[in-house]
Amino acid sequence: MRNVLTLLLLAGAPAWAQSGETDLPDDIFGDTSTPQPTVAQEREQLLSEADSEELALPEADKRKRIIQTLQRKNFMKIDRFEGGVMGGFVTNDPFINRYLINGSLAYHVTEIFAVEANGTFSPDFGTGDYKPITEQIITNNEVTPDISKIEFYASANFQFSPIYGKVAVGKGKIINFDIYGVFGTGVVNTKDDLEALQAVGEEQAALTERQFHPTLTFGGGTRVVFSESFAARVEGRGLSFVEVIESTTLEMKNNFTVLAGVSFFFPGMK
16 A cells, blocks of 8 residues: 555656646746846936935035035136236335336236236435435535436336136135236336536536436236236336436446236126
8 A cells, every 4th residue: 555655646746846836946036027227227316315315404514515626717807908006116226215106007818918008107306315325425425426316117018927826715705816927118217316416507508317218127026806806916127228327428227116006907707
């Protein structure tokens, strides 16, 4: 009897295996009928979740998370005029003090290149311009120093601004600045001090009191921009010209001036 049951079980095993009542070997991988998301779909889902988290943040936290690497320039010079008013003095005249009032108008062809017309006036205070050493020489030593006063000069110049930058001040306030060089040519008017020369009579009549001289101008400065239309400037400029001394002697003059003032830009930025 036992042998009969064993034979029956062995004969029914293949049919039982084919009936599907037992798990097939590929069932261990799970149900593969559902499509899996692609890498691009997973990325979009992650970005969507990040946006949702951003919207849920308080307004203060949103501002902290924004980082702008490229920003629009808040000041530009190209195709704009710059009018300037400055005051200063001649720094290297050993005998007299010369104070200067300057006006200029420049047109900025590009951000780094401009053409400029410049005019400067120097008021004459007579003996009030003398330095202490000059009064001592004239009064005590009875020597005649060579005193030639700049009355005014005008020049046409090229302006080159290769260096510029900006500084953050306070909450969101940006101050722009640049460093520029200036070179050009013009004319300067000088007046000889006949009193200091102690010239009288025919000698005084033979002297040329006022003279005009071609001059070279050169120098540089810095411009600090506080708004779209307003800036402060500090600069130094040299004047080189040949002067006739006592109507007979030629002498090279090199005057260096220091000026400070303000500039106004117009029209408005495009």
